[in-house]
Amino acid sequence: MSITRRLVAAGLPLTALVPTLAHAKPAPEFTAVDADGKTRSLSEFRGKTVVLEWVNEGCPYVKKHYSGNMQGLQQAARADGVVWLTIASSAPGKQGYFDAPAAKTWMEAKGARPTALLLDGDNKVATLYKAKTTPHMFVIDKTGAVVYEGAIDNIPTSKVEDLGKAKNLVAAALADVKAGRKVATPFETPYGCSVKYKDA
């Protein structure tokens, strides 16, 4: 084995890292008011793992996951010290629009336990993250980089019975982050209803 080849071999793990570094996407900073009227921003959670979840209570795909799956995921994540931000981006007059009381009533009814539910009726946060569907999930690591983006699981249907067969990609990403591993599946095409933007 020549020296050159040895050097190349030694360099390989480094080059394998390069694409990951190149695609490390910083999570855009945002500010929004939550259902309790408090102004929250992403930066206040710096140093913690953050999950963003786009919600529209009327969407059949959201309903599928709020049959218990989403609540369970929220509880498990928060028990691990993860910050969970549910974001309602439907514009006023559109399906899934929340004002503060409506959001609280819905959370109560569903037993949803996010760290906060952000009211994004003006689409500001959705636009920053190019949120496409409900649900649309993001996992942001302690350094503020988006390490997972996309669907909640790998079976894109609205049927509750598919939950048992599906692999939950958010749970998998959180497990990878917790273990200090590189997230195995950093993207899956999001599925669901379109986010109800104001000009849609």
Place this chain on the structure above:
Amino acid sequence: MFLKRAVLALQALLAATLLAGAALAGPVVNSGHIESELVAQESGIAPGGTIYVALRQKIIPGWHTYWRNPGDAGEATKIAWTLPQGWSAGDMVWPTPQKAKLGPLLDYAYEGEVFIPVPISAPADAPVGATISLNAAVQYLVCEQVCVPEDAKLTLLLPVVAGAAGADPRWGPVVADVLAKAPKPAGLKAVFKLDGQSLKLAVTGGPLKGADMAGAYFFPYSPKVIEHAAEQVIDRGPEGLTLTLKPGYDFVGGGTPPAELQGVIATKAGAWEVTATAGEPPAAAGGLGAPAAETAPATGTSGGLVGALVFAFLGGLILNLMPCVFPVLSMKAASLAGHAHDAGKTRLQGLVFLLGVVATFLALAGLLLAVRAGGAAVGWGFQLQSPVVIAGLALLMLLVALNMSGVFEIGTSVQNVGSGASAQGGATGAFFTGALAVVVAAPCTAPFMAGALGYALTQPAVISLAVFLALALGFAAPFVAVAFIPGLLKLLPRPGAWMDVLKKGLAFPMYGAALWLVWVFAQQSGPLSLAHLLAAGVLAAFGAWLYGLGQERRASGKPALVSILVALLSLGLAIAIATVGALHAAPPTAAATSAETSTGPGLAAEVWSPEKVKELQAAGRPVLVDFTAAWCVTCQVNEKVALSGSKVADAFKAQNAVYLKADWTNRDPVIAKALAQFNRVGVPLYVVYPKNGGQPVILPQLLTEGLVIEAIEKAGQ
């Protein structure tokens, strides 16, 4: 249970009564949003045969279902078949979807009535005479503002018949039509290439050649390869088209770039399935710019064929006034006055001149079309982008000027000096005057011509040539008019000594034209080549003087061979030096050029690029793009008159606007493509991009300070 059995029994009874054998759909399932049923193309199926059975869905207005790749949201329709032992269903045949825009998102959807055919195959041992029940569990998402997932359990009773069953009377032709229009492979060659943040998809071949590309669109099968909602920029080519797509996760998000890019390319002429592989897009897949209809609001002056012909004729007329053309023609007109007594000769000269103009125009246009057909991005005035041509023209102008100054004569014996050409020499001279005038005039793209030429070069060859013919006729019109209308000729003063004075006077605009070409050459080729050309000019002038001397000596009966030989030698040497200089051109770098040509103390130009425009627009700054070239006189005048004053600079400062310069002095396919997007093939072109990201505005080709300031203030609002 009893009810279900009764229904089945009834169905079987109905099926049995149709002895000839017709496929019988189960009840139509109506969900409130959609009527769903299965329909067959044939009225029966033969053992071992395959027929198409289609899922027919009639969607209520305002709602839609989804294509195989639903786009940014939604879910594709699914069919799960339950078939008897040995029967099989193939892949769904997806008709071309529609684009459903939802704010910043884009879905691929079906509206109204949609048929999704599926091939169904019977086993070879299917019993003839039996009626088979095909069951489909259909799952689909139907959306308006809100989405509703729905299921439909559908049944089709299909008779097994011996031999061909014939088309189903109700649905046969409809399903056949859907199948005929569904995207299929058509031997198209498709290549994709990732270029930074853009993904080029070039498709060429068969049905795409010459097709109407307006609204052409690529629907990808995978949801991860492109940003669906991003605009797909169309560039037409002689053999097909190139779409500029915004790459998606698999290309730029960290995913694995696919080996193949599969999907449907949809145009007005039809839709085809393409499988692109990575590679270099062929030249014939682009270069002709966006389809006309897509940029209609931006064109302004092109008003169809008649409009283009009228503008071309007017443009040709105006070309006569260009500084490089005027002296040549005015001299020619003056010499016509010398023939005023001989109407026949005058007319002959007029006609031959016309012939020279038309032949040269059509030759240039033909050459241009041929080069473009070859895929190169060139535009009108392209001949002036070659330093060799510029050097040649500069020397030619110098010689013409020296000739007019009386240093030497052409085509005349010495006896005729000053008294006009012979009839023979006059005719040849007229032809070449016409040719010379066209070659030199071409870059002086007059204001009226831009729209017409832009129109011409995007049309079929015959129409292009018609527009160029109109241009040639307009260009030749004044001269021909002088030759043919005796009244006009009589208005010219009688020939005499004044003609010699006029001729020598008009030599100076010709020197000016020669110097201008030298300046252009310097821009293209750098200082070293400029030295070559200047040396060549001195040598050529020396040769011309010697030649004139020889002519004089011969006229007075003295031997002149030596001086004429030396003269020709000097000329040859001059041409050689100029050519060497041109071929070793070392153009100044783009940055250096822009620094040099920055138009004024207040308004500094930055170098243009499509990315730069996008960047500045994203930053909310108004942008003025100046498409210019050193050889374009109109451009230079505009830059001096309207873009270099302090008032303009103040207006730019006040609006935080940016002045970008796209210098087309040398060939540049990126600039040619940008021009084509505005349906232009030449410079000048001034485009203002408003800061709010709206439609770009095209300014007139003759600018004033007021006009520029107004445009910038508007763009800044």
